[in-house]
Amino acid sequence: MRTITLKSNDLHDGFKKLQAQTDGTFTQRLNEYVLTFDGELGNGTIRGLDLRGGITYLEFDMDLQLDVDFISQSNSLPPLCFAYCSKGTITHQFSSQSKGITKIDNFQTAVLTNEALGVNVLHFTKHTPIKTSIILVNRLPSQGKAPSELLNTELQKKFIGDGPSANTITVSSYNLKVAEKMQELSAVKETGLVRSLIIEGIVHMMLAYEIKQHSIDLNSTHSKTGNLTAKELGQIREISTLINNYPQKQYTVKDLCLKSGLTPAKLQSGFKLMHDTTVNNYIKNVRVKLAEHLLKTTDMNVSEVVYSIGFTSRSYFSRIFRERFQCSPSEYKYNTQVFVQTA
Numbered sequence: 388m389r390t391i392t393l394k395s396n397d398l399h400d401g402f403k404k405l406q407a408q409t410d411g412t413f414t415q416r417l418n419e420y421v422l423t424f425d426g427e428l429g430n431g432t433i434r435g436l437d438l439r440g441g442i443t444y445l446e447f448d449m450d451l452q453l454d455v456d457f458i459s460q461s462n463s464l465p466p467l468c469f470a471y472c473s474k475g476t477i478t479h480q481f482s483s484q485s486k487g488i489t490k491i492d493n494f495q496t497a498v499l500t501n502e503a504l505g506v507n508v509l510h511f512t513k514h515t516p517i518k519t520s521i522i523l524v525n526r527l528p529s530q531g532k533a534p535s536e537l538l539n540t541e542l543q544k545k546f547i548g549d550g551p552s553a554n555t556i557t558v559s560s561y562n563l564k565v566a567e568k569m570q571e572l573s574a575v576k577e578t579g580l581v582r583s584l585i586i587e588g589i590v591h592m593m594l595a596y597e598i599k600q601h602s603i604d605l606n607s608t609h610s611k612t613g614n615l616t617a618k619e620l621g622q623i624r625e626i627s628t629l630i631n632n633y634p635q636k637q638y639t640v641k642d643l644c645l646k647s648g649l650t651p652a653k654l655q656s657g658f659k660l661m662h663d664t665t666v667n668n669y670i671k672n673v674r675v676k677l678a679e680h681l682l683k684t685t686d687m688n689v690s691e692v693v694y695s696i697g698f699t700s701r702s703y704f705s706r707i708f709r710e711r712f713q714c715s716p717s718e719y720k721y722n723t724q725v726f727v728q729t730a
Contacts, residue, residue, distance in 0.1 A: 389428060393459040396525075398435050398443060405433060417583055428453055429513070436586060440539045441466075441525040444590045446569070450516045457509045458483065464526040465501035467546050469597045470509070473566040474518035480508040481554045491519075493617050494561040496597045500552050520569055522594050542598075561620055562600045563661035567627070568593045615657055622647040623657030627669070634673045635697040640666055674698060675711055682720045689716045 391408045395401040402420045406413040411424030411433075420435040431449025438444060443466075470479070472491050479489045479497060485508075491497045501507065511517050524542050572589050575582055615623075626647050630638065640651055643666065647654065658666050674696045681692045690701055698704045708716050 388454045388456070390456045390458060393457065396462055398437050402433075402435060417579065419583070419586070428455070431517075436590070438587050438590060440533070440536050441527045442539070442590070442594075443523040443525060444586075445521040445523070446572075447511070447517060447519045447521075449511065449518075451511055451513045454513050455511045456483065457511070459507050459509075461501045461503070461505050461507070463503045465503060465505055465552050466526060467524040467542055468497075468499040468501075468507070469522040469524075469594060470497045470499065471495070471520045471522075471565050471569075471593070471597060472518070473520065473569050475515050476512070477517065477519055478510045479556060480510070481556075482506045483508050489556050489558060491558060492561075494563055494566060494620050496559045496562065496565065496600060498546065498557045498559070498597070498601055500547055500555045502552055502554050505552075505554055518569070520565075520593065522590065522597070545598075557601065557604075559597070559600045559604050561615070561617060562596060563620055563624060563657075564596045565593050566624060567661065568596065570628075615653060615660070619649060619653060620657060620660075622649055623654070623661055626654070627658075627661065630670055630673055634670065634677055635695060637697060638666075638670055670697075671707060675704075675708060678704070678708065678716070679712065679719070682716060683723045689720065692716070 391405065393401050393404065395404060398420055399415070402413055402415075402422055405411070405422050409422065409424040409428055410426050411422045414421045418437040422433045424431060429449060429451035431447065431451070433449075434444075434446040436444040470477075470491060472493055472495060474493060476493060477491050479491060479499070480487060481501075483506075489497065499507065509519075524539055526543060527536060527539055568589050572586060572593075575585050575589070577585055626643050629646075640654060644651055644654055649657070655665060658664065658669055662669050664672065677696050678692050681687055681695070682689070685692075687695065689705075693701045693704045705715055708719070712719055714722070
């Protein structure tokens, strides 16, 4: 067992202390901090980002060789915390001596508040790949009028109120959409200010999904996941990843059911839950998105793009492309080329 303690409210200082306790490598670019480690503790990456409006994003992606307790102590104005598990399971206590242990399963969010100077203990189990995100909404010393500061104020009022904060934790139903946004976050390739703005937008979307799920759970006695288990939701995610990675393949619902072990009804239910659409529409949307990228960034003509992404009819592709972008594929390619030439 290893105990790692975090007492700093400054992200840079906190990561330097993490580095000392994990024997890891620390890097920083703008407001993004990354710690990687590979040794006795195990291997993994811890990321942190300081965003506008007092919002902090943390992400743990680890495969540990030792059980680890991450202990953090809040200040006199403790933050509002949203902890989400996209892979594996973690547990939470309000102190290492507390008998109250809360389990946060794969695809679940825990909404936490703390009393002043309160303690949080997150337990990560060895030999179990873990990917967890934590969004902290830090209390601001004064209420500003900028949109990001107004968002912070509204969140504090909704979940904490005007009185002193207390130790509370609520675990939501399963939600795959947050996991999907975490994947998008990992795929961001841009640098500098553009990267920061894209990441901030994705983190806000994650926060929105977590708040929405929390509100749904409070107002409903029925699970929004229907009769899908966490394992089945994981299989839906794997099928979604397969389609995204190989959109050119010819998929049928029957083939995907055989691959996942799910019934057609559960497969469709899972895609409706995660993507708000059917399996076939999801495949079509992924292909159109890829086609738009290829038309913009390659020398491929429309016919080459059509067949490279798995469509067999150019006229059908042109119709659904026009529905999405209000122009034909040829017009889109011409306009993007003209823009590049005149830029």
